[in-house]
Amino acid sequence: MVRYIINRLIALLITLFIIISIAFCVVRLMPGSVYEMGGDLSQTVIDALNAKYHFNEPIIKQYGYYLENIFFHWDWGNSAKIRPNVPVFEILRDRIPITLEINLISLFGAIPIGMVAGILAAIKKNTIVDHIISFMVVVFISIPSFIFATCLQYFFGFKTGSFPIIYDVSATGTARYASMVLPILALAFDPIARVARYLRAELAETMNSEFMLLAKTKGLTYAQSTVRHGLRNSMVPLANIIIPMFANVLGGSLVVETIFSIPGMGGLMVDSINSSDHMLTVAILVFYSLISLITILIVDLSYGIIDPRVRMGGKK
Amino acid sequence: MDKMNEPILEVKNLRVSFKTYNGKVQAVRGVDFHLNKGETLAIVGESGSGKSVTTKAILGILSKNAIIEEGEILYQGKDLTKFKEKDFYDIRGKEISLIFQDPLSALNPIMKIGKQITEALILKEKMSKQEAKKRALELMKTVGIPQPEVRFNQYPFQFSGGMRQRIVIAIALASNAKIMICDEPTTALDVTIQAKILDEIKEIKEKNDLSVIFITHDLGVVANMADRICVMYAGKIVEVGTSEEIFYSPAHPYTWALLSSMPDLETKDELFSIPGTPPNMIFPPKGDAFAERNQYALEVDFEQEPPFFKLSDTHYAATWLLHPNAPKVEMPDILKNRIARLRREEAESIG
Numbered sequence: 001m002v003r004y005i006i007n008r009l010i011a012l013l014i015t016l017f018i019i020i021s022i023a024f025c026v027v028r029l030m031p032g033s034v035y036e037m038g039g040d041l042s043q044t045v046i047d048a049l050n051a052k053y054h055f056n057e058p059i060i061k062q063y064g065y066y067l068e069n070i071f072f073h074w075d076w077g078n079s080a081k082i083r084p085n086v087p088v089f090e091i092l093r094d095r096i097p098i099t100l101e102i103n104l105i106s107l108f109g110a111i112p113i114g115m116v117a118g119i120l121a122a123i124k125k126n127t128i129v130d131h132i133i134s135f136m137v138v139v140f141i142s143i144p145s146f147i148f149a150t151c152l153q154y155f156f157g158f159k160t161g162s163f164p165i166i167y168d169v170s171a172t173g174t175a176r177y178a179s180m181v182l183p184i185l186a187l188a189f190d191p192i193a194r195v196a197r198y199l200r201a202e203l204a205e206t207m208n209s210e211f212m213l214l215a216k217t218k219g220l221t222y223a224q225s226t227v228r229h230g231l232r233n234s235m236v237p238l239a240n241i242i243i244p245m246f247a248n249v250l251g252g253s254l255v256v257e258t259i260f261s262i263p264g265m266g267g268l269m270v271d272s273i274n275s276s277d278h279m280l281t282v283a284i285l286v287f288y289s290l291i292s293l294i295t296i297l298i299v300d301l302s303y304g305i306i307d308p309r310v311r312m313g314g315k316k
Numbered sequence: 317m318d319k320m321n322e323p324i325l326e327v328k329n330l331r332v333s334f335k336t337y338n339g340k341v342q343a344v345r346g347v348d349f350h351l352n353k354g355e356t357l358a359i360v361g362e363s364g365s366g367k368s369v370t371t372k373a374i375l376g377i378l379s380k381n382a383i384i385e386e387g388e389i390l391y392q393g394k395d396l397t398k399f400k401e402k403d404f405y406d407i408r409g410k411e412i413s414l415i416f417q418d419p420l421s422a423l424n425p426i427m428k429i430g431k432q433i434t435e436a437l438i439l440k441e442k443m444s445k446q447e448a449k450k451r452a453l454e455l456m457k458t459v460g461i462p463q464p465e466v467r468f469n470q471y472p473f474q475f476s477g478g479m480r481q482r483i484v485i486a487i488a489l490a491s492n493a494k495i496m497i498c499d500e501p502t503t504a505l506d507v508t509i510q511a512k513i514l515d516e517i518k519e520i521k522e523k524n525d526l527s528v529i530f531i532t533h534d535l536g537v538v539a540n541m542a543d544r545i546c547v548m549y550a551g552k553i554v555e556v557g558t559s560e561e562i563f564y565s566p567a568h569p570y571t572w573a574l575l576s577s578m579p580d581l582e583t584k585d586e587l588f589s590i591p592g593t594p595p596n597m598i599f600p601p602k603g604d605a606f607a608e609r610n611q612y613a614l615e616v617d618f619e620q621e622p623p624f625f626k627l628s629d630t631h632y633a634a635t636w637l638l639h640p641n642a643p644k645v646e647m648p649d650i651l652k653n654r655i656a657r658l659r660r661e662e663a664e665s666i667g
Contacts, residue, residue: 209421210416210418210421210422211421211422211423211424211425213377213416213422214414214416214422214423214424214484214487215424216377216408217375217377217408217409217413217414217488218408218409218413218435218436218487218490218491219405219406219407219408219409219410219436219440219491220405220435220436220439220440221402221405222401224439228427228435229424229427232426232427233424233425233426236426306426307426308426308428308471308473309425309426309471309473
């Protein structure tokens with residue numbers, strides 16, 4: 001198992017390196033350069049800046065400098081436009097916590113709710129309960145999160161005033177969490193629906209399997225056989241959809257953060273691209289990739305915990 | 317053999333149908349049989365003849381679209397067809413247990429073998445974990461699993477097909493059921509394992525004083541196992557008798573056909589196969605369901621269902637051929653020769 005984890009970590013680093021390379025090149029190939037004429041900078045200053053940051057050299061050399069700085073100085077470059085001369089790493093450090101907080105809470109809050117809904121729908125299959133849940137699932141999956149965000153803002157923020165309309169940066173404690181409720185909700189609908197839909201299908205299939213029948217003929221009650229045999233078996237494939245789901249939530253978060261004016265990664269990414277703040281853009285891309293890679297790793301490792309066939313597969 | 321005349325389970329005029337989009341499938345159309353204490357009753361028939369449905373009805377594990385139209389299943393004076401799901405919790409496993417057809421899919425793939433054997437004991441019999449484990453290890457030894465202590469903590473994927481079927485049998489034995497239903501327990505296994513499993517079932521049956529219902533489509537499997545045999549066709553029992561009576565003096569043309577299509581070491585000619593296919597059970601035929609495929613069918617077979625004709629106290633067959641007015645029909649030659657040969661061999665082996 002330890003060896004497997006080490007293998008996976010090495011693979012993760014290699015993947016990350018490839019992503020950094022591609023991100024660096026793609027961002028650098030966008031039209032427009034970091035320092036442009038027309039602002040309040042004179043040509044001399046621009047030339048000096050370009051020389052300082054090696055922007056006047058071939059892209060492959062720039063890439064060399066970039067890697068060298070990261071590996072030997074843990075220096076991801078400085079921001080040029082958003083917060084001039086502040087190290088990119090520092091900007092991310094300020095922004096990442098709130099984004100992660102909101103995304104993870106909505107995702108991990110959504111999973112149990114979705115599971116309950118999915119289980120209900122599966123064991124009450126083809127009844128009114130199932131139909132209602134399945135209808136909600138379709139609605140939640142097909143409506144994008146920013147629509148929910150605006151609706152929530154209107155009904156719970158503006159009409160009833162139960163929660164703040166936008167995120168309150170200065171608030172602390174309960175007030176801070178209160179202002180996080182609406183964005184978390186807006187992001188949670190989609191994962192809830194996905195988990196519910198998936199678990200319903202999986203569990204309904206597992207319930208028809210032979211080993212459920214055997215559990216029944218042992219004399220287990222309906223609840224006992226469903227919980228002990230049905231559920232755990234339908235969890236195995238469920239772990240699989242967590243990866244795309246997390247990416248989905250992060251994607252939705254790009255827009256939702258802007259709607260609730262949350263000072264997180266979402267807004268930063270759009271801003272940095274728009275203002276050609278290349279160093280910042282690359283760093284943000286790397287961050288998002290790293291999150292996805294770590295999610296995949298965790299899911300793969302969790303397979304081993306849930307499914308003995310994976311755990312024991314390696315050792316003969 | 318005398319104590320055997322005490323029925324432990326009685327099925328009376330059982331009718332089961334399934335609601336489907338195409339119509340109502342009449343899977344079981346009035347089945348009567350009884351299981352005597354300590355005997356092995358085999359139910360034989362081809363796929364779709366309703367044998368599995370009958371046993372599922374006994375355990376109350378029919379699928380949701382099944383309807384028990386009429387009939388009674390009497391166990392200890394209680395009618396199981398009237399039972400609610402909850403009432404079955406005390407019957408399944410404890411009184412009547414079931415061995416499945418396919419051991420490969422019958423075990424939960426991600427639960428340890430030991431836990432699968434013990435869970436009913438712990439949950440239902442309120443045994444302690446140690447007690448249950450002790451019992452499970454005993455059971456595993458009984459069904460012939462080497463190194464039970466090691467195997468106890470393994471998962472189904474670490475077992476071969478035959479081993480898994482043994483585990484399924486151990487699970488069926490766990491709660492000391494009085495009746496064991498074996499639903500084609502060896503169909504999914506290869507022939508060498510088949511023989512071993514059959515021997516084990518037989519041995520366990522003797523040891524634990526079980527009554528066994530043995531379902532199969534393979535008469536060869538039945539020959540060494542069963543005390544009595546019911547032959548089913550199209551949701552009905554067409555012939556019932558002791559093993560001896562079914563094999564040596566079969567009376568129903570369907571039983572003839574089944575026996576003639578069974579290969580043995582002496583078979584030299586092309587093997588007999590029953591022409592045609594079983595009838596569509598959404599529209600079961602009016603007369604004898606087998607008439608279409610029966611080379612000995614009389615005109616009356618297409619008009620009216622034959623009643624049971626008594627051949628002996630234990631032997632009944634539902635065919636018009638046994639009617640006093642029916643023309644005299646002999647069983648096919650291939651069968652006659654075989655029976656004569658078997659009789660001769662038997663006489664030689666005794667003498």
